[in-house]
Amino acid sequence: MSSPFGKGLAFPPRVDASGRMLWSQGERNIQESIAVILRTDLNERVQLPAFGTSLNAFLFEPNNAATHARVAHAIDAALKKWEPRITVEAVDVAADAKATETAVATITYRLVATGAAQRVAIDVPLATS
Template sequence: MSPFGKSLGFPPRVGPDGRMRWSEGETNVRESIAIILKTEAGERIQLADFGAGLGRYLFEPNNPATHVRIAASIEDALRQWEPRIALDGVDVTPDPTDATAALATIAYRLVATGAAERTSVSIPLGRS
């Protein structure tokens, strides 16, 4: 049994046997982080505060001030909703492949093992 738990995979997918695919281990943690970052406040019934609410930055300029606010939103959400990680830092920069997006790189350690991990997500903004 994995110390990280097990849940339905994200995004939901069906395996060759026709059954829903499960996620466990480090993959489950990464998928959980993605769910937190892609969820807006109010989207979850009975968990109105769940998520990072990154959609609020959609029409913000792609500049350092916006990047600082995005990083703070990510840090707050992950500290509140993902207890299996110890956050080492969040770095937000302009996405090199899209002038209307920011790239957030999240460095963390898995609490159960101490292993260092890193994941990135592109956040759409409205203006460059």
């Protein structure tokens, strides 16, 4: 029986001891897909220019509530468009207490195939407030 989550090349791409490409599958494949979507800038992919989120575009934006809302919206829209295996429930963005030039985006989602709740966080570099 095949997995409802899919299978793809591991991200980042790597090889095993025998020199073969590693694959990821299951929930790990979805987590890697989310990372690819969030770390890809718009227009970065030649044949798919609308893919990604362009979180790097926020690099010089202030680390405040208005920027956090825009980052959350960009993440939510990109994941809803590019990752059909999940249902995004919430995207919370807040300043990192330890690094004033970083915001932390916490994404809460459910796997469509099983309904299992998952959470992933990503650092978003911003300017200091």
